[in-house]
Amino acid sequence: MSPRAWPLHLALAASLVASTARAADVAAAAAAAPALPAVDRSAPPPVTPASPMDVPALDVDPVRPGVRILWVPVPGVRRVAVTAYLGSGQLALDGGSTAANELLGDQWSVATRGHAADALEQAETDLDASLWAGLDLRHAWVALSVPRDDLGAGLDLFEEVLREPTFPGRELKRSKTDLTMWLGSAAPHSPSTVAAYAERYGWYAPDEPRGTDRVDLGKVASVKRADLVRRHATLLATSPIDLLVVGDVDRAALRPRLVALVDGLGADAAWAPAVPAHPARGERYIGIDLPGIDQANLVVRCAAPPWNAPDAAAFRAVQYAIGGTFLSRLNANLREDKGYTYGGYSRWYPNDTDGVWSFRVQVDQAVVGDALREVFTEMDAMMATGLRDDELAAFRVSEVTDWNLLLGTTDDADSAYSTLVERRSSVAAARADLAAGQAVTIADTLDAARTWLGGPERLVVVVGDRSVIAPQLDGVVPDVTWYTPEQAVFGRLDPVEPTP
Amino acid sequence: MRLAPPTSLVPHVAAAATALLAATAAAAATPASPTAATVHTLPNGLTVVIEEQHRTDQVALFLRYGVGSRDEGVGEHGCAHLFEHLMFEGSANVPTNMFDTWLTAGGGDNNAYTSEDETVYHMTFPSGALDLALFLESDRMGFLDAGLDAANLANQQKVVLQERRQGYAEPHGRDSDVVSRVLYPEGHPYHVPVIGTVADVEGFSLDGVLDFWQRHYRPRNAVLVLVGNVDTDAALASVTRWFADVPDPGPAVARVDGPTPPAVPADALVIDEVDDRSVTLAWRTVPLGHPDEPALDVLSYVLDNGRGTRLADALYYKHPLASAFGVWSGMSAIDGTFQVDVTSAGPPLPRLVKVIDATLARVVRKPPSQEEVDRARKALLAGIEDTLETPEGRAGLLLYCHDTYGDPNCLGPELARYEAVTPADVARVAGTWLAPEARVTLSVVADGDGGSLPGAAPVELP
Numbered sequence: 001m002s003p004r005a006w007p008l009h010l011a012l013a014a015s016l017v018a019s020t021a022r023a024a025d026v027a028a029a030a031a032a033a034p035a036l037p038a039v040d041r042s043a044p045p046p047v048t049p050a051s052p053m054d055v056p057a058l059d060v061d062p063v064r065p066g067v068r069i070l071w072v073p074v075p076g077v078r079r080v081a082v083t084a085y086l087g088s089g090q091l092a093l094d095g096g097s098t099a100a101n102e103l104l105g106d107q108w109s110v111a112t113r114g115h116a117a118d119a120l121e122q123a124e125t126d127l128d129a130s131l132w133a134g135l136d137l138r139h140a141w142v143a144l145s146v147p148r149d150d151l152g153a154g155l156d157l158f159e160e161v162l163r164e165p166t167f168p169g170r171e172l173k174r175s176k177t178d179l180t181m182w183l184g185s186a187a188p189h190s191p192s193t194v195a196a197y198a199e200r201y202g203w204y205a206p207d208e209p210r211g212t213d214r215v216d217l218g219k220v221a222s223v224k225r226a227d228l229v230r231r232h233a234t235l236l237a238t239s240p241i242d243l244l245v246v247g248d249v250d251r252a253a254l255r256p257r258l259v260a261l262v263d264g265l266g267a268d269a270a271w272a273p274a275v276p277a278h279p280a281r282g283e284r285y286i287g288i289d290l291p292g293i294d295q296a297n298l299v300v301r302c303a304a305p306p307w308n309a310p311d312a313a314a315f316r317a318v319q320y321a322i323g324g325t326f327l328s329r330l331n332a333n334l335r336e337d338k339g340y341t342y343g344g345y346s347r348w349y350p351n352d353t354d355g356v357w358s359f360r361v362q363v364d365q366a367v368v369g370d371a372l373r374e375v376f377t378e379m380d381a382m383m384a385t386g387l388r389d390d391e392l393a394a395f396r397v398s399e400v401t402d403w404n405l406l407l408g409t410t411d412d413a414d415s416a417y418s419t420l421v422e423r424r425s426s427v428a429a430a431r432a433d434l435a436a437g438q439a440v441t442i443a444d445t446l447d448a449a450r451t452w453l454g455g456p457e458r459l460v461v462v463v464g465d466r467s468v469i470a471p472q473l474d475g476v477v478p479d480v481t482w483y484t485p486e487q488a489v490f491g492r493l494d495p496v497e498p499t500p
Numbered sequence: 501m502r503l504a505p506p507t508s509l510v511p512h513v514a515a516a517a518t519a520l521l522a523a524t525a526a527a528a529a530t531p532a533s534p535t536a537a538t539v540h541t542l543p544n545g546l547t548v549v550i551e552e553q554h555r556t557d558q559v560a561l562f563l564r565y566g567v568g569s570r571d572e573g574v575g576e577h578g579c580a581h582l583f584e585h586l587m588f589e590g591s592a593n594v595p596t597n598m599f600d601t602w603l604t605a606g607g608g609d610n611n612a613y614t615s616e617d618e619t620v621y622h623m624t625f626p627s628g629a630l631d632l633a634l635f636l637e638s639d640r641m642g643f644l645d646a647g648l649d650a651a652n653l654a655n656q657q658k659v660v661l662q663e664r665r666q667g668y669a670e671p672h673g674r675d676s677d678v679v680s681r682v683l684y685p686e687g688h689p690y691h692v693p694v695i696g697t698v699a700d701v702e703g704f705s706l707d708g709v710l711d712f713w714q715r716h717y718r719p720r721n722a723v724l725v726l727v728g729n730v731d732t733d734a735a736l737a738s739v740t741r742w743f744a745d746v747p748d749p750g751p752a753v754a755r756v757d758g759p760t761p762p763a764v765p766a767d768a769l770v771i772d773e774v775d776d777r778s779v780t781l782a783w784r785t786v787p788l789g790h791p792d793e794p795a796l797d798v799l800s801y802v803l804d805n806g807r808g809t810r811l812a813d814a815l816y817y818k819h820p821l822a823s824a825f826g827v828w829s830g831m832s833a834i835d836g837t838f839q840v841d842v843t844s845a846g847p848p849l850p851r852l853v854k855v856i857d858a859t860l861a862r863v864v865r866k867p868p869s870q871e872e873v874d875r876a877r878k879a880l881l882a883g884i885e886d887t888l889e890t891p892e893g894r895a896g897l898l899l900y901c902h903d904t905y906g907d908p909n910c911l912g913p914e915l916a917r918y919e920a921v922t923p924a925d926v927a928r929v930a931g932t933w934l935a936p937e938a939r940v941t942l943s944v945v946a947d948g949d950g951g952s953l954p955g956a957a958p959v960e961l962p
Binding site: 038039041042044045046047048049050053076077078079117118121122125126128147174177178181185186188189190191192290292293294295325326327332335336337338339340341342362363364390393394397398400401404405407408409411 | 555556557558592593594597600601602604605606607626627628629631632635636639654655656657658659662663665666669670671741742744745773774775776805806807808817820823845875878879882883885886889890
């Protein structure tokens with residue numbers, strides 16, 4: 001039967017079935033009706049392609065120099081998300097990540113002058129609201145998610161957290177204890193956690209911005225409440241502020257409240273500059289010895305383009321095809337063809353000035369060498385041919401599908417627009433990026449794969465039982481330098497550093 | 501499983517949470533459901549639930565088969581879960597690897613999970629791919645046997661065993677399955693972990709798994725839920741057309757429903773790659789839909805919902821005895837679990853157990869305040885309306901309601917059950933179900949650490 005003949009038949013079938021709700025009734029009706037023609041299963045039915053939907057631009061509403069409200073209307077959603085982005089962060093405070101900065105992010109939303117820690121937590125529960133804060137190298141933020149009907153009460157709490165956190169000593173002590181126990185006890189025993197730390201610190205040197213978050217427990221212990229109070233005040237007084245509002249709100253009614261909320265805060269200053277690009281470190285092969293375990297964690301990491309690079313769209317396609325989905329080449333090879341793993345996926349982490357591509361997989365230790373060979377084979381294949389036609393077509397569809405989910409929920413929209421704010425970008429730029437993805441050619445993907453997957457910087461991390469793994473690596477990778485889990489967790493992976 | 505939840509009770513907890521996440525406080529006052537799904541039955545017995553939601557172009561399709569690990573016989577342990585893999589390996593008209601390839605090319609995404617009671621395949625896709633999705637699901641429901649071969653089976657056996665190893669390799673990765681094994685003794689349908697036993701998984705033959713498929717993967721043992729940007733009549737017509745040629749071999753085999761052997765108090769031990777000792781206390785409770793289910797759920801939040809709740813304060817916020825802890829109540833189709841997990845911040849495990857016992861005894865002796873119960877209920881139901889905003893959230897919820905109550909629009913009455921919980925109910929269920937003499941314990945310590953609870957005996961997973 002031709003697909004074009006379906007509608008008439010569908011109408012008949014629908015009238016037979018929809019009018020009844022019990023199996024016996026339907027069966028009786030079906031017995032009296034003409035038999036349904038068999039469907040054509042010789043090929044998958046055609047799909048009506050979706051087009052990219054329109055999404056609203058960031059509506060910029062200046063409050064005063066250095067302070068703006070950015071409105072994102074999302075009709076029909078229940079929640080409202082409000083985020084105060086402060087345009088300076090850890091680099092401005094201390095030149096990088098420090099124990100005090102990390103604890104400031106952790107403790108900012110714990111208690112306020114108006115609400116002790118338990119009262120604040122209860123108030124959030126009562127409103128079905130979430131409040132959280134943090135800071136990274138370039139900026140800081142305080143965020144609220146609350147049902148629209150309780151937005152007023154939610155903003156009262158939000159204002160307290162933004163302006164008047166109290167950093168109570170007992171909470172600070174507990175946070176230090178938790179961090180110490182995590183790094184000192186729990187993390188070194190988790191193979192996947194150890195792999196994640198080894199990947200980060202094997203890539204970023206201690207003296208570059210993204211490598212400064214190595215934790216020194218001695219310095220953690222010495223952080224005082226006053227250190228957090230001072231940093232908080234500095235950020236509020238010296239940062240430009242963007243207030244991102246996402247949801248279904250009455251803008252005219254809400255604006256005065258938001259203006260009052262940031263009254264006296266912020267500065268007419270430029271946003272912190274982009275974090276300097278990571279200096280390439282060549283190839284590194286790191287092993288972390290966890291004797292006695294029978295699973296290995298593998299990581300392969302390469303330099304990748306920043307989000308705004310000319311070949312970003314092409315690299316997005318490369319990432320999609322090689323490791324971004326269940327169907328991707330690496331998972332298809334290692335899981336579906338070889339049965340080495342439960343699953344392995346890659347990610348692209350683009351920054352403003354650089355980026356990384358990372359593939360992570362867990363395999364049985366007996367096949368570590370073979371699995372690594374297959375990873376390199378797939379990377380080489382991508383560098384030899386780029387994407388296939390079907391991969392490129394699927395990539396294009398996936399980009400449109402993802403785009404069309406941008407306004408699905410408040411959280412979806414907040415996540416998308418937050419990225420734009422953090423990048424100092426725009427919906428127009430995102431739309432252009434989507435168009436660039438639709439225009440990517442196989443030749444483009446070939447160039448991007450060769451540039452990045454074949455670049456001069458590569459890191460391989462292997463976590464597992466050295467006695468089992470090391471013999472398998474001969475001829476697969478150059479000499480591996482072995483470290484302890486503790487060295488990985490604390491970032492003591494550089495030859496120039498003392499090992500604990 | 502692909503990216504499914506861990507085995508054991510977790511899927512049930514997720515299902516229960518999904519159910520709760522669908523009710524709203526506002527709806528409680530009016531027991532009308534915030535969902536409006538319609539139910540239909542095809543001539544071959546397939547139940548179809550449809551609800552329109554037009555916020556986005558997305559559609560969610562959940563297809564639930566009434567087969568889980570409890571339906572496995574001798575030599576079949578792990579077979580229900582293995583099918584979660586095999587169903588993607590090809591069918592009569594969908595060659596190997598093409599299920600995902602075609603669905604992905606149409607903008608769709610999919611996954612699946614297996615529990616003791618069910619196997620659920622779920623996907624989301626743009627509305628223009630509805631027929632494609634139905635073609636794929638109907639082909640593997642009706643004609644898997646023509647596409648599955650020994651090579652695909654062998655590979656997925658390896659993947660499943662790797663999945664098992666991967667899960668067990670992380671610290672505390674075995675805890676959940678060990679607790680279930682002890683809590684549900686030999687003869688209980690939940691005794692064997694969902695992921696199965698190594699020997700059985702290694703021993704499956706193509707004939708054996710196809711026999712399992714023929715017994716359980718049939719339209720009368722399945723419920724298909726569609727939610728999203730569809731027109732109900734047109735969607736039903738499409739479902740009808742694509743599933744019309746799926747044979748109806750009759751009803752599914754009868755399921756094991758009970759009676760179940762009673763819990764036997766026991767103290768289990770796991771030697772693991774951990775630095776800190778931990779202890780779990782677990783009790784058998786009630787199945788989904790039981791009158792005491794809401795009060796047990798509320799009790800779990802009275803005990804642990806951040807600062808100001810009883811166990812949280814006793815173990816962490818006011819007295820730093822634990823470095824990590826959690827309390828949860830989870831129900832499945834024929835049984836339930838109430839569990840407290842604590843990782844010691846230094847004190848010996850018996851001291852932690854003493855604190856837990858004393859805290860529970862206080863709840864029984866003096867019921868929690870109305871304020872405590874209200875707060876717990878509020879937290880328990882938090883975010884429920886958010887779940888209703890997405891097609892997949894609604895679909896999971898409708899499926900839960902249909903399976904538990906036979907009515908996909910159960911949210912209003914479900915919420916009313918929670919609104920009716922009183923402080924006295926909370927105290928009563930604590931006394932009824934959480935007696936010290938009825939529990940099992942699990943000590944988890946490092947090799948060579950003698951700090952487990954007295955008498956704790958090692959438990960191995962088969």
